[in-house]
Amino acid sequence: MKKTFYILFFFIFFFLTFFQLEAQSVDTLGIVTIDNVIQVKPDTIMFDLKLIRSSDKWDRFANGTFEITIADTSFPIHPDSCTVQFIPGTSEFKLATFSGGGQLPVTDYYITANVYPGRLSITIAGPEEYVFAHPIPTDTTVLIGQFLLASKTADKMIPKAFAWLNPQYYYQACAYKIEKDSLLAPNVIRYHENDNVEMDDSLSNTVTYKIDESPEPEFILDSFVVEYAGKKRVHIWWTTLKEAYNSGFVLKRALMGPWITDTNAADWQTIARYDGPRLLDQGLIGNGTSSVRHKYDYSYDTVKYRSADYCYRLYYVDFFDTEHFLAQGCTRIPNAVITKAHPYPNPFKDKTTIEVFLEDNVMLTATVYDLKGREMEKLKDEKGDLIAGIEASVGKHLYEFQAGEFASQGLYDVIFIAYPIEDPSIEISRAVVKLQLIR
Numbered sequence: 001m002k003k004t005f006y007i008l009f010f011f012i013f014f015f016l017t018f019f020q021l022e023a024q025s026v027d028t029l030g031i032v033t034i035d036n037v038i039q040v041k042p043d044t045i046m047f048d049l050k051l052i053r054s055s056d057k058w059d060r061f062a063n064g065t066f067e068i069t070i071a072d073t074s075f076p077i078h079p080d081s082c083t084v085q086f087i088p089g090t091s092e093f094k095l096a097t098f099s100g101g102g103q104l105p106v107t108d109y110y111i112t113a114n115v116y117p118g119r120l121s122i123t124i125a126g127p128e129e130y131v132f133a134h135p136i137p138t139d140t141t142v143l144i145g146q147f148l149l150a151s152k153t154a155d156k157m158i159p160k161a162f163a164w165l166n167p168q169y170y171y172q173a174c175a176y177k178i179e180k181d182s183l184l185a186p187n188v189i190r191y192h193e194n195d196n197v198e199m200d201d202s203l204s205n206t207v208t209y210k211i212d213e214s215p216e217p218e219f220i221l222d223s224f225v226v227e228y229a230g231k232k233r234v235h236i237w238w239t240t241l242k243e244a245y246n247s248g249f250v251l252k253r254a255l256m257g258p259w260i261t262d263t264n265a266a267d268w269q270t271i272a273r274y275d276g277p278r279l280l281d282q283g284l285i286g287n288g289t290s291s292v293r294h295k296y297d298y299s300y301d302t303v304k305y306r307s308a309d310y311c312y313r314l315y316y317v318d319f320f321d322t323e324h325f326l327a328q329g330c331t332r333i334p335n336a337v338i339t340k341a342h343p344y345p346n347p348f349k350d351k352t353t354i355e356v357f358l359e360d361n362v363m364l365t366a367t368v369y370d371l372k373g374r375e376m377e378k379l380k381d382e383k384g385d386l387i388a389g390i391e392a393s394v395g396k397h398l399y400e401f402q403a404g405e406f407a408s409q410g411l412y413d414v415i416f417i418a419y420p421i422e423d424p425s426i427e428i429s430r431a432v433v434k435l436q437l438i439r
Helices: 002-024 280-284
Strands: 027-041 044-053 060-070 082-085 110-116 119-125 141-151 162-164 171-176 180-184 188-191 196-200 204-213 220-231 235-258 268-275 287-290 294-302 308-318 323-333 338-344 349-359 362-369 375-378 388-392 395-402 410-420 430-437
Touching: 027 060, 027 141, 027 162, 027 171, 044 060, 060 188, 060 196, 082 110, 082 119, 110 141, 119 141, 162 204, 220 308, 220 323, 235 323, 268 280, 268 294, 280 287, 280 294, 338 410, 338 430, 349 388, 349 430
Parallel strands: 027 204
Antiparallel strands: 027 044, 027 287, 044 141, 060 119, 060 162, 060 171, 082 141, 110 119, 171 196, 180 188, 220 235, 235 268, 235 287, 235 294, 235 308, 308 323, 338 349, 349 395, 362 375, 362 388, 362 410, 410 430
């Protein structure tokens, strides 16, 4: 009887001592974090789910179920109101392709994301054996995955107000894998080989669930270019390095002149909006929140006057309908149709090339004269045709002048005459290029 009493006393003492020691020291085995919460669009939020191993008591992750909600009641979480999905390729775990039928992966992981009334549920199921489980070094962060929460109502704003559901022991689960049998006492098995062990045992081990404050994204404009494209058309393009809450762009234009020197005093008119009815306006739709470089092109804006300066301002409109100024650029609309006629080389020995820039589609003539004003010849175009009332398109052209074998050393004039085809406001445009032939 005494022997039985001592044995019973020993076990009672052992368990009381064990649980007392366990209760005295609580070890945080892991930290699960919602991070990098980004409002990609008004109706879409992207976020990261991460796990940090913060204890030496385990080394391989088994599985987890994470229950999240939106603390702001203006957006109720419900299968009828939103969807949540895992973004493929974003997890650091080796994922298997799950074909359904209740058969979970044997050697890899599988992630599911679902919406239930009042909560988002994200589950990651792991392999059956310890050897296939993902090892995580101490104090190392692993990305479980990136997820998209999207409203089923277009442009319905989702507030960035994530919260973990409580009580934690009821809603949250995060487990590690056991390599071999764990002894609670001599000959008393606590866990078996390949068991999944919940990190939060409500005694000495726990898991911390956090929501990190994500920094506000920034908008970075890399360039804004306004350039004359000929035929009274202006080409406008720009590139962004990063965008933040960008619904789209707005372009405004102002006509400048001697009577207005301050652009702030000019009459700015909106010429294009991202939400406009034209097909051209659709190119102004923004990228929401993005860190990917993007180029935008507005081709073209047709203006009314020549020999005038036109200035353009670029704005973007955020998800809250606030307009933000980004950049300003100006260009001059030339009065002449031929805006450049430059020879190279000059002086020359045998031949030279004349670069000509035309601002409109024209009928062009190019004639070579000597110092006495006598016509020597007509130049030829790139196709070998004589430039004598031929149609030439807007843009850059290269015309070659080949001096004849018996041509005299000295100065020559090449006179270009252009008749605009589509712009009746200009009757004629001339350019004179002086060449020097050296023998």
